[in-house]
Amino acid sequence: MMLRAGRRSRAAKPAVWGTALAAGAALVISAPQAFANTDTVTRYVYDNGNTNNYIDALQLFYNSDTGGATAMFTGDVNDYAGYDDHCDDNTVCEHIYVFSSSGSGAGQRVKNNAASAYNNSIYHDFTVYYYSGWTGPSQTIPGPYHVGNPLNFNSTLKNENASQKAF
Amino acid sequence: MHKIALRQALAATGAGCLLVMLSACADHSGVQPSTASAPPSSSAGTTTASPSEPGPDPVPKTGLTKGMVLPLEAYMENYSERRAISNAEGKLEIACMARYGFSWAPPSAGSPPPGYDDANMARRYGLSDPDMAAKYGYKLPDETPPPSQQPMSDAEIIVLTGSLRPSPHTVPTPPPYHGKAVPPGGCAEESIRKIEPAPRRSADLTLPSRLDAESLDRSKATPVVQAALKAWSACMASKGYTVATPFDAMDLQSSPSGRSAGGQGISVAVADVSCKEKTGLIKTWFTAESSIQQQQIEQNQLALQAVREQLDASVKAAAATAN
Secondary structure (H helix, E strand, O other), X not given: OEEOOOEOOOOOOOOOOOOOOXXXXXXXXXXXXXXXXXXXXXXXXXXXXXOOOHHHOXXXXXXXXXXXXXXXXXXXXXXOOEEEEEEEOOEEEEEEEEOEOOOOOOOOEOXXXXXXXXXXXXOOOEEEEEEOOOEEEEEEEOOOOOOOOOEEOOOOOOOOOOEEEEO | OOHHHHHHHHHHHOHHHHHHHHHHHHOOOOOOOOOOOOOOOOOOOOOOOOXXXXXXXXXXXXXXXXXXOOHHHHHOOOHHHHHHHHHHHHHHHHHHHHHOOOOOOOOOOOOOOOOOOOOOHHHEOEOOOHHHHHHHOOOOOOOOOOOOOOOOOHHHHHHHHOOOOOOOOOOOOOOOEOOEOOOOOHHHHHHHHHHOOOOOOOOOOOHHHHHHHHHHHHHHOXXXXXXXXXXXXHHHHHOOOOOOOHHHHHHHOOOOOOOOOOOHHHHHXXXXXXXXXXXXXXXXXXXXXXXXXXXXXXXXXXXXXXXXXXXXXXXXHHHHHHO
16 A cells, blocks of 8 residues: 655655554555655655565664564665655655654654664574665674564664665 | 684684784784784684675775774674574574475575675775775675565465564464474574574674774774864865765765765765775774774673684584584
8 A cells, every 4th residue: 555645845854754653554655745846755664665575574673672663674775764766757756764563663764763673584684784885883683583582783783773784 | 824814713713812812913003914823723613605605705805994804803703604504504494394394495695795794894984995986886786685585385484483473572382283393483493593502692792793883983083083084074075075974975975865876976985985095094993993992802801702602602513514
């Protein structure tokens, strides 16, 4: 399901949106605001697609010990801020990653906000990087499928997590 | 001794030799080969990923981080060790699944990460290789998505993992499959326990990377690194880019969240690395960090030793499984 609503300018980014998102809500939620500038559509998403198979995703949590709202990412993510693509020839679709489902932190941006992670993958290891573009120091969250082993980000990575690599 | 050999020896001989070798590490500038000697490697730590699996260089071979190894890296699980452990666990999982009549096999690994371990030397201070910057910008050479799993039946998933949905808090107890008991957590948990015996993770395996991240922050605050960062920033300004640190450089690309290796991305990346070379930022930063990490090792010696010993035990078990 996809809700497309808002067209807005880049100048008016809401820092938080969707705090009332319910568990099981749509994977893609668009900003419900209308602005004069019509060249960008913003979508708030809490995964990077292809996560129907939950046994192959890194799950990030807003709180420590896998608590609070969550977001899921498969494969490589070069920036937890989000990504842009084109809706059509004249419109840029800006996707912003936020924590969703229920719990504390729902609607907050993912980048630099995750406190813990769980490797849902039964076969892939993940490394989370301090900075975007796989730069800075990092923390590897090993697979395969460390059942019962939630992993808090180390204290410095807790508020500095910006990209991920699966291998 | 060449740095690569030094690293292998460090990994191979565990924490014991590290005590001996700390003084040798203490005076390195990051690019000078250490003269320390190490016992011949004879135990865990030398197991590597399959030769057919390409991986990151243990020590960067090119660019501005060439030859640089941080002291804490000796205590971190590295790419070769992780792959050896994963491969061994995969092998056990295949055998376990076969007991239940499933011809399941894990997909092959995805493209390797840029760094050999959590220190991520190749991109620790942002981009560091002028040739890579000119070719790929801020992107990785290989961004092919990792291979995905072939579709699995529910029964297959339950036998492999113990449940249809993994839980971070409990090891699920699956029902018998065709009258045959399935181990708690399924074949995956059984296999992991053989390589990384319970109580798994009794040592704080995140300690080396935690200290390593702290050292980046602490070193960044030192006057010498601050001065180097200012020089780098001024160099970037002279090329038309307003940016405070290398970690912000990729945000100079055209959109706030879209990344592209084309056009300006390449230009920024080339300027970024060129200014690092001109100002000596990486060498300055690395030297400051090396000193801080030696202090951290002295202050956390026993805990770090415990981590390395646990990793060595896992790698040794993985090697035994492979043979």
